[in-house]
Amino acid sequence: MNGGQKMDATAIVTNCPEENDVRAMCIWMKRNWPLQEQAEYWREVRGRMNNVGPILRSIFGKQACDDRIKACQQAVGGSTASELERNLGIGCCYSSNDSDLSRKLARVVRVRRGNSIESPLNLLVSPHLEREILSRLEDEMKQSDFIFFVLRFWDYAPPYLIGKCAASAFLNEDLLRAIRIKLKELRPPGRREPHRCTERALRHELHQKEVLPPPERLSNPVAMDHWVLYEPKVQNFPLVDGFFFVDSNPKTLVWLRMATAGGYRTRASTVRQFTECLAAYFNGWEELSRDMSWEIIYVQHADSTPMNGWQRCDVVNPNNVSDDESREIAAFWKEEVRQYQVSVSYRGFRGDEALRSEEEPSK
Structure with a gap:
């Protein structure tokens, strides 16, 4: 040769x-x-x-x-x-x-x-x-470039990096714009009408981040602020990586979750634990939450197996949650919590490309 x-x-x-x-x-x-x-x-x-x-x-x-x-x-x-x-x-x-x-x-x-x-x-x-x-x-x-870089291998990123980047990612305008463009509602069986409150909410910039300590370390509940990204600094915090409140009518609580390829399993006990944390964090939570709209966004890497279907709440009954309460929470999850999924990638959602996609008229 x-x-x-x-x-x-x-x-x-x-x-x-x-x-x-x-x-x-x-x-x-x-x-x-x-x-x-x-x-x-x-x-x-x-x-x-x-x-x-x-x-x-x-x-x-x-x-x-x-x-x-x-x-x-x-x-x-x-x-x-x-x-x-x-x-x-x-x-x-x-x-x-x-x-x-x-x-x-x-x-x-x-x-x-x-x-x-x-x-x-x-x-x-x-x-x-x-x-x-x-x-x-x-x-x-640049922070925005690093966040999108990490999204390339989010399902394989080390845990310390996920904890550091998950909530901060949602303060990035490019990521929020990318999420807004590709947002897809996940509807439970039987629900046909679309609901686009979250898409409108994401047009407003989250102007700051508030770090929340473990509830037991909080001396007194605080007042709730709108358009503030709340990041719980709690190991194994239930349900979400961050959340914010929208000044709408009715008020809206948007949960943010970086989801892996396998999705995210929700249990009735986890939902209850999350609401108990909110009650410990915020003044007058019982009254504030009475007529509140609830929404969750699952953010995935574009190459991951997407969540194409509605994510149910499992009725699992640990010792501290009764059968009746578990069923009540599962019903609340199905009827009241609106779910959305979005797939993002480094290549498809650099800031300038996302901006062009949003500004181009649909054909």
């Missing part, structure tokens, strides 16, 4: 080994060691995987791992944020990018998209490098 020519070849994408695979390798390689020494060896290997990723040639020896992490950190330090974002292709379908950055800092995983067909997806290679690179991008990119 002529050395100056390349034959066309089919790219073969192979998964990196999972943690359980590597652990099995360790057990086999050190099967004759005492159990305590086996356990210590596994802790060392797992620590190296955290630093450099599941790269077999770099995790079984200290020197190989040190050399690899040094090369990776030099690659990060020698690149600008725009170079990292462009060349790594994080959150995009795999392409044969032969850049030095991609070889050192990215890995490929197989995911199932909306059509249930597997496709390869680029992600960062290790938790350690993930934190370092994402922190660098967050510091150097």
Whole structure:
């Protein structure tokens, strides 16, 4: 074969080994060691995987791992944020990018998209490098660009990043505009009439964010404000990532939820827990909520399996919720809570493109 020519070849994408695979390798390689020494060896290997990723040639020896992490950190330090974002292709379908950055800092995983067909997806290679690179991008990119960047791989983003970005994303004008353009109502069986209050509400800018502490740390309930994005700083806060009140007639409470590919399961006990938190946060909640309109927006990545149907409220009866109360909450959810879904993506909803889409007259 002529050395100056390349034959066309089919790219073969192979998964990196999972943690359980590597652990099995360790057990086999050190099967004759005492159990305590086996356990210590596994802790060392797992620590190296955290630093450099599941790269077999770099995790079984200290020197190989040190050399690899040094090369990776030099690659990060020698690149600008725009170079990292462009060349790594994080959150995009795999392409044969032969850049030095991609070889050192990215890995490929197989995911199932909306059509249930597997496709390869680029992600960062290790938790350690993930934190370092994402922190660098967050510091150097515009907030709106970083939010849309994270939306590329929202279903695979680390939990700390989801918690940090979820509510703040809704303060971004570009994202709100994108949501408004693509908003789709999810109606329960039997409901035919459309309801567009949320679309009108999103035309008003949310002008500030108010962080809410855990209810037990709040000395006194506060007054409710309109057009303020409330972000609960509570671990495992029920139901939503954030919410705001609309000065309409009747008043409207809009819940915001970043949803994963699998959707979000709602239970009667979770709805009750959420309303109990609101009663603890706001003065006169019982009277305020009496004639209130309730709406929830599920925001998903465009490549995720979309929520095409109405999300029901499961009647699950823990000890603190009676059968009758669970059924009452489920009925409230079906009759009173309007649901919307929107799929957003980095490529489709950059600010200028979203603005053009909104301004162009429909044909």
